[in-house]
Amino acid sequence: MAETEYKDYLAARILTENQPVTYKLLSRALQVNVSAAKWMLFDFHQKQNTKKPNSIHATYLIFGTKRTVSKTNGTNGRSGEDVSMRSSPFMSSVPEPEEEEEEPVKKSTILLVREEELAKTRAEFSEEASIHIYSLEPGPLENLNILASCNREVNSKFADTDPLERWRVYGSIQNPYIKRRTAKYAPPPTAAASAKSAAKPAVKPTAKPPVAAQLRKEASTSSRRGSASEDNTSGQSTPQPAAAPSILKRSDSTKSVSTKNKTAGDIFKSFAKAKAKPKDAAKSNEPTPAPVDDEPMQGMSEDEGDDDEPGVQVDTEKIEAAKKARDERAEKLRKMMEDDDMPDAPAAEEKPSQPEKAETPKEDEPKPTVTVQNGRRRGKRRVMKKKTVKDEEGYLVTKEEAVWESFSEEEPEPKRAKPAPKPAAAAKGKPTGKKGQGSIASFFKKA
Amino acid sequence: MAGNMLKGAPFGDAPSIPSRxxxxxxxLHTFELPKGTEKNYAHQFADMYFLRLAQLKKAVKQKAHDAWDDFExxxxxxxxxxxxxxxxQGELCWIVGTVYMEMALKPNVLDDISKEHWIAAPPPRETYVSGGQDEMMLEDESGRLRVTGESxxxxxxxxxxxxxxGTEQADGTFQVIATQYADLPRQPERWERDDAALxxxxxxxxxxxxxxxIAIxxxxxxTGTDDDELSLDLLLEYLAGEATGPPTQTLTSSISRLIIAGDSLSHASPILSREDFAEKKSKKHAYGYDASSYNASPAERLDEFLSDxxxxxxxxxxxxxxxxxxxALPQQPLHPALFPKSRLYxxxxxxxxxTIHGLDAVTNPWDGDIEGxxxxxxxxxxxxDLLKYVDDVDALEVMExxxxxxCIAPTAPDTLWCYPFQDEDPLLLKxxxxxxxxxxxxxxxxxxxEGPAGQSVLLVxxxxxxxxxxxxxxxxxxxEVEVVEIGVVQPGS
Incomplete structure (x- = not known):
């Protein structure tokens, strides 16, 4: 099947793009068994170098037993034996079994070596169990670490294939006992939205798709999505703890243009996400449950103006909705922190109670009153005062208490008067989003 | 040679590798601490020593009786x-107690407090041993007795x-001529626990x-940087059975579990080491958590490695x-939030x-039954930590x-951080x-x-x-124990 395909791929990759190729990358790109990929590399290496000597370089991977005398380089001496040889000076009450000391520990070595050092290295092996070409590259590598980039590529481009089926195609060792939980997908806001968003991220990350890779990727993405949309069509009533995030992730990521970071633990992401999401929720005007903070978001959305815009055009409804969603999230987040084990938070049940919860804190807050007269501001404000009292045992105890005090001071700038008439609105609006509730998000955000 | 993969077209069928x-x-969940608020750090550590002595005294006494009853x-x-x-004084007798080492170089909580006032902190200690000045004492509920002796x-x-x-000397020290310890406890049979459950x-x-x-x-x-990538990739490919040829792959397929025994990440401890702290402090003064200094890439890399x-x-x-x-010991399992990809397993x-088949994040120390x-x-x-107390002793001897x-952590809570156990000390070997x-x-x-009752323990x-x-x-x-060494021949060597 891949009779010529691999030649084209290798030629394009090595000769044209000047990039190294490992057997693993080749097997993923062509969807062949790793063993076949190893043969292909060798075949290509042979044929190219007979055509044009030294046009392609190789690195080899050797597995075998090194000669015991190979202590010449000192670094990998068989330290294992030394340990058991030394008879312990104490614990002498227990005689050590003699025969155990002579028993050497079997030691095998896996070495990655360039073709320049191959002959020398092979000579060090007393027994060579296997050898194959690890990678091909256009010229001798100065730093073998470059090969790691191939594996990064494997991970970034071919990550979507079902890992449990990997052995079938690529020939890694199968383990029939391993189970994988399905990632939690939740009913997306609308089917249309999910369809739209599914398509986009699939195309985006692939920079230079080799041969069939792109197609495959899309296929696999949509197949994964398939299961999600099934959930969706089955209606919102499904109390599946599977949750919204993965879909929301997509729709989010269409906005947040962070390709580079598939970052960090979800906690951080869910914090960062706080900014992007409320608008979403407000827009779609759907009573869908807010996302459960379980699944990774595509990335920490960096400062985008998203949230700020509605703040400028004073659209109270939007702000209100945003605020509500945020509170909802904060509440959920708090719950999550309390439960040590990150529950799969059945969001649907909590939903009805959310609005009230969101309102309450506002009502509780006493409003500082400020009036401005003749360039002086008067009013009451809350200040923290230190109070020292003697307790019953005679110790001095210092407490901080919030006290209302009236004040009167010079008007600092006339501008400051503006927010004064509507302190409540200000509290709801954008500034608090930054300083109050939302501050925890900015706390985690990269400075 | 079957393992020689250096052959060209025509390619045959790929060899099939047996599944695992x-x-x-x-x-077992011996070392799991209570969750949440039930975890109480307010207890005194003295209880641990008390518990230890109370639980081990019987076994030690038994051993001593056996050994010394006929001794004249x-x-x-x-x-x-x-x-x-x-x-x-002068009476030949034997006592049972907990050892306490008074060592000049051993960290001391009072030193830690006065350290605030020092201009330069002392260098981290490789060892606590300072020839000649170290004293050893035996203590029990009643008090401490200074002990000396060759043994x-x-x-x-x-x-x-x-x-x-031994006997007590004129100066009040107890001259020891022989010692006894509890020795290995009972060893369960293979499959004992599984069979009992069945x-x-x-x-x-x-x-x-x-x-x-099992591979350990x-x-x-x-570190998440490039320089450790390649060997990690090779390790992954070896364990997954992708690298190397069919004979080796077949051998690899007999590995049925990987144990990662600590330090998967570098410099990720929530409490900085002395060096790390000094380095960080010299950089800049920031209060509280500095989000910009958090680097997620090591954790992501580990997650990727595991999930692959x-x-x-x-x-x-x-x-x-x-x-x-x-x-503090026992360390609790790494939080699943660190592993967004691999926690699916x-x-x-x-x-x-x-988790029986998949990723099991466990405590340190950990015990359990593998293959019975x-x-x-x-x-x-x-x-x-124990190695810091003694000279010329290697890890295996310490483990023995x-x-x-x-007691698998005798130096806790003295020089090793430890949870203040109250009623039950899991660090004692049952x-x-x-x-x-x-x-x-x-x-x-x-x-x-080997132990007195025919127990046989493999230390690694x-x-x-x-x-x-x-x-x-x-x-x-x-x-049988084997070592596989994975390496890269650096160019030009």
């Missing part, structure tokens, strides 16, 4: 003295319980296949000194706290000492393991020790992968 055997895995010195019979303070030199450390035979459930015993090997690696010390390996190999993951777990924590054998393992802190003292491994050691080592010290490239393979069926 099931890992018979039955973890100059026509004088030995007697047991219940309390160390009741020892009479004690550099073999005991703070926290171990022993019986000492009997209880009235199920027949299954016919069990041949046990697979420690000290991956992932998990489809083919179940993993038991112990935290270590450098990992983002709690620093773990049971949801809400449901159960163990009791396995006890640590991330290596206990060994490293721990088992024979029946059952003798079949395999005892310690991660993050300087070099590989193995040793078989696992070196850091980052430094040695070594993976330890353990065949439980035959108790």
């Amino acid at each position: 055997a099931e890992s018979q895995y039955n973890p 010195l100059g026509g004088e019979k030995t007697t047991f003295v219940e309390r160390v303070l009741d020892v009479r 004690l030199s550099s073999t005991y450390v703070t926290g171990c319980v022993l019986a000492a035979l 009997t209880q459930a009235k199920k027949p015993k299954p016919t069990r296949g041949k046990a697979g090997k 690696v420690s000290g991956l010390e992932i 390996l998990l489809p083919t190999l179940p993993i038991t993951l112990l935290p270590g000194a450098n990992d983002p777990a709690n620093v 773990a049971e949801p924590p809400a449901k159960t706290n163990e 054998y009791r396995v006890l393992g640590t991330g290596g802190q206990t060994v490293a 000492m721990m088992l024979r003292w029946r 059952d003798c393991p079949h395999v005892y491994f310690a991660g993050c050691q300087e070099k590989f080592g193995k040793k078989v020790i 010290s696992v070196p850091r992968f980052r430094e040695t490239g070594q993976v330890v393979l353990l065949d439980l069926e035959t108790s």
Whole structure:
């Protein structure tokens, strides 16, 4: 099947793009068994170098037993034996079994070596169990670490294939006992939205798709999505703890243009996400449950103006909705922190109670009153005062208490008067989003 | 040679590699701390010493009785003295107590407090030993007794319980002529626990296949930078059975579990080491958490590594000194939030706290049954700390000492951070393991020790992968140990 395909791929990759190729990358790109990929590399290496000597370089991977005398380089001496040889000076009450000391520990070595050092290295092996070409590259590598980039590529481009089926195609060792939980997908806001968003991220990350890779990727993405949309069509009533995030992730990521970071633990992401999401929720005007903070978001959305815009055009409804969603999230987040084990938070049940919860804190807050007269501001404000009292045992105890005090001071700038008439609105609006509730998000955000 | 993959077209069919055997895995939860608010750090550590002495005294006394009851010195019979303070001068007797080492270089909590006022902190200590100035004492509920004697030199450390035979000298010190310790406890039979569970459930015993090997690696010390990538990739490809040729791959397929014994990440401990702290402090003064200094890439890399390996190999993951777990022993499992990808292979924590086939994040120390054998393992802190008390002793000997003292962290809570256990100290050894491994050691080592009742324990010290490239393979069926070293020949060498 891949009779010529691999030649084209290798030629394009090595000769044209000047990039190294490992057997693993080749097997993923062509969807062949790793063993076949190893043969292909060798075949290509042979044929190219007979055509044009030294046009392609190789690195080899050797597995075998090194000669015991190979202590010449000192670094990998068989330290294992030394340990058991030394008879312990104490614990002498227990005689050590003699025969155990002579028993050497079997030691095998896996070495990655360039073709320049191959002959020398092979000579060090007393027994060579296997050898194959690890990678091909256009010229001798100065730093073998470059090969790691191939594996990064494997991970970034071919990550979507079902890992449990990997052995079938690529020939890694199968383990029939391993189970994988399905990632939690939740009913997306609308089917249309999910369809739209599914398509986009699939195309985006692939920079230079080799041969069939792109197609495959899309296929696999949509197949994964398939299961999600099934959930969706089955209606919102499904109390599946599977949750919204993965879909929301997509729709989010269409906005947040962070390709580079598939970052960090979800906690951080869910914090960062706080900014992007409320608008979403407000827009779609759907009573869908807010996302459960379980699944990774595509990335920490960096400062985008998203949230700020509605703040400028004073659209109270939007702000209100945003605020509500945020509170909802904060509440959920708090719950999550309390439960040590990150529950799969059945969001649907909590939903009805959310609005009230969101309102309450506002009502509780006493409003500082400020009036401005003749360039002086008067009013009451809350200040923290230190109070020292003697307790019953005679110790001095210092407490901080919030006290209302009236004040009167010079008007600092006339501008400051503006927010004064509507302190409540200000509290709801954008500034608090930054300083109050939302501050925890900015706390985690990269400075 | 079947392993020679250096052949060109025409390609035949790819060789088929046998699939892995099931890992018979039955973890214990000995070292799990209570959750949430039930975790109480307000207790005094004195209780731990009390508990230790109370629980071990019986065993130590038994050993001492056996050894010394018939012992006579100059026509004088030995007697047991219940309390160390009741020892009479000149009388030949034996006592049981907990060792306390007074060492000039040992960290001291009072020093830590006064350190605030020092201009320069003392350098971190490689050892606590300072020739000549160190004193040893035996203590019990009544008090402390200074002990001396040849038989004690550099073999005991703070926290171990022993019986000492000797006489009190004119200056009040107790001259020791012989000592006894508890020695290995009972060793469970193979499959004992599994069989007991089956009997209880009235199920027949299954016919069990041949046990697979377990691979132990420690000290991956992932930094997330490029320089450690390649060896990590090679390790992954080797364990997943992708690298190397068919004969080797077939051998690899007999590995049925990977244990990662600590220090998977480098510099990720929530409490900075002295050096890290000094470095950070010199950089800038920031208060509170600095989000910009957080680097997620090591954790992501680890997650990726695990999730790439998990489809083919179940993993038991112990935290270590450098990992983002709690620093006090026993360290609790690494939080699943660190592993957004690989936690899909773990049971949801809400449901159960163990995963048989998949990623099992466990405590450090950890014990459990693998293939029916009791396995006890640590991330290596206990060994490293004990090594600071003694000279010219290697990790394996220290591990042996721990088992024979029946205390796997004798130096906690003195010089090793530890949870203040109140009623029950899991760090005391109840059952003798079949395999005892310690991660993050300087070099590989193995040793078989035997106990008085025919117990046989395989001790394995696992070196850091980052430094040695070594993976330890353990065949439980035959108790054979193998080392696989993964390396890269640097160009021009």
